[in-house]
Amino acid sequence: MTDPSSRETADSDATDGEEDAIRTVTERIDHEETIDLLRELVRIRSPYFEEDAISEFVFDWLDARNLDPERHPVSEPALTGFEGNNVLARLDGSDPDAPTLLLNAHMDTVKIVEAWEEDPLSGRVEDGKLYGQGACDMKGGLAGIMTAFDALADADLAGSVIFTAVVDEEGPYGLGANQLLRDGITDECDAAVVTEPGPILAQEDIENPALLLGARGRFLYDISVAGKAAHGSQPDKGVNSVADAGRLAAAFEDLAVGSHEQLGDGSVCPLQIEGGGETLSVPEACRLLVDRHVVVGETEDVVRADAERLVEDLDLGSDVEIDFREAPAPDVRYGPYVTDPDEPLVGALTSGVEAVTGEEPAIGYFSSVGDFNYFGHRADLPTVIVGPDGENIHGAGEFVYTDEVVEVARIVAGGCVSLLG
Structure with missing residues (x-):
């Protein structure tokens, strides 16, 4: 029979080991490099249906780091005539029976707003804010999962990670995420993290660090x-x-x-x-x-x-x-969903938040719709939104808080270690 005291010691050692592993991976995420990446992303014009340039940038950035990206074709000939490419990459864990986690962000923005009083693609940084169309929605979140995914490449994970940067989230149908479902990418996954800006579009007033566990x-x-x-x-x-x-x-x-x-x-x-x-x-x-x-x-x-x-x-x-409204297929719609707070993903991201910020996360729910609805409702995956906050999304003067971009990258990386390691 196992001595209870030895079991407690083993549990403590496992906790200490997890904390060390989280600390190791989060320390690989450099603040300045992450914001430099964000600035480059913001400077690429990428309204929905016009994502070729940013798709190639994301592919090349991952490829330069030997992360084996692939172009994932997206096609919708009937209603929009759209042809484009998501960018996918995978980190295979050591245990085929361990979970696989989807990390998702979209590359597109709304159409450029004419009311900007400066270059809407400047990427200007002032007082801890980075300005530009799409800076908050959601190139901040995109930069976050890119740097998190890179940091995880050297981690010893039992589970696997699938990175997806998708097109057309801001457009009428979410064609990039829809293609992930159509081609069975989400069938490989057990849970999903989407780095949309959360608090600004939450049902109630909350502040980061926050986890959003569902959406209308x-x-x-x-x-x-x-x-x-x-x-x-x-x-x-x-x-x-x-x-x-x-x-x-x-x-x-x-x-x-x-x-x-x-x-x-x-x-x-x-x-x-x-x-x-x-x-x-x-x-x-x-x-x-x-x-x-x-x-x-x-x-x-x-x-x-x-x-x-x-x-x-x-x-x-x-x-x-x-x-x-006519849609590419009857199931292409945004259904509501709620993720159980007892899901392992929620606990893992909570561990990431606590390790990075020293705080417990606020819990909230999203007021509108996005790719996360496809994952949480159509694919029936436990889905959590965790993203950097800002202001003026979809409008002139849009900005994202730079410290939160880096925090989100570290939280996601730490959460992956907790869930998959």
């Missing part, structure tokens, strides 16, 4: 409203589709939505009424687009039924057809 999902209603044309001087002889669409849009704002203990409330936001336009005619037809962010339990059937009930209650003169 999203549907985009695409609604056809068909009225009856007539001369504009005699509107009573027609049925005004634009007016009916306006009534429907207003009603959507008062729609009762679901609520969830962790994810909070769902939300509805009418986005666009498109149609009409004749000089002097009652608008015959128009289209209404409505955003709906959903929580766990609000399925496609529920969301459709809610809209149909709203139309029925309004008793509009127009014929209304409820549908959703």
Whole structure:
């Protein structure tokens, strides 16, 4: 029989060994080199669907460090005609039965915002902030997993790590992450870390260090409203589709939505009424687009039924057809998810946070959608968002806190050691 005191000693030694291993890998991540990398990434123009230059940069950076990257083709011919490349790399662990962890970041940004009062790709650093379009969303997180992955290359890991830098997260369909699912990359994985900026888009006010353990999902209603044309001087002889669409849009704002203990409330936001336009005619037809962010339990059937009930209650003169935005495939949508706080990944990242910052992480949940929904909902992987914070994401004056970029790199590297070592 094992002596309990010897077992306690062994457990203590294992803890000390893990702490030493985390310290070793995090010390390989240099602050100045990480921020220099971030500056180079920000200076590469990379709006969604225009990621060729940054994809090649990420590939070459990994290749120069003998990390054996590969170009992973992304193709969507039907709706967008897009052709591009994700960048993948792998670190194989020593134990084939140990977990495999996905590290993910996207390479693209939103379209360049015209309101910048300086070069939007400057990468200027001032007062601990690095400025540029996409600096926070999410080239800071991309730099973080690049340097973390490089630091892990010399670690003695039982489990494996798959690095993925993907295209088109900011675009309409998340085509890069979708291709990972289509090609079975996520089938190899047991959990995922996404380094999106977390606190700025959390449901509640939290500060880094933070782990976000879930996210709301999203549907985009695409609604056809068909009225009856007539001369504009005699509107009573027609049925005004634009007016009916306006009534429907207003009603959507008062729609009762679901609520969830962790994810909070769902939300509805009418986005666009498109149609009409004749000089002097009652608008015959128009289209209404409505955003709906959903929580766990609000399925496609529920969301459709809610809209149909709203139309029925309004008793509009127009014929209304409820549908959703066209997608490359029926499953290409952002479903809500929640990761159990008892998942080993959460514990491992908590160990990384404590080792790097000396603090316990705040726990939060993401208010919007992204590639993490594909991993957490569609691929059903325990998925955690941990990323550097900043301000003005998607807008002029966007910046990321440089110290947090380095912290996130070290937290992710430490978490990998804890989970996989």
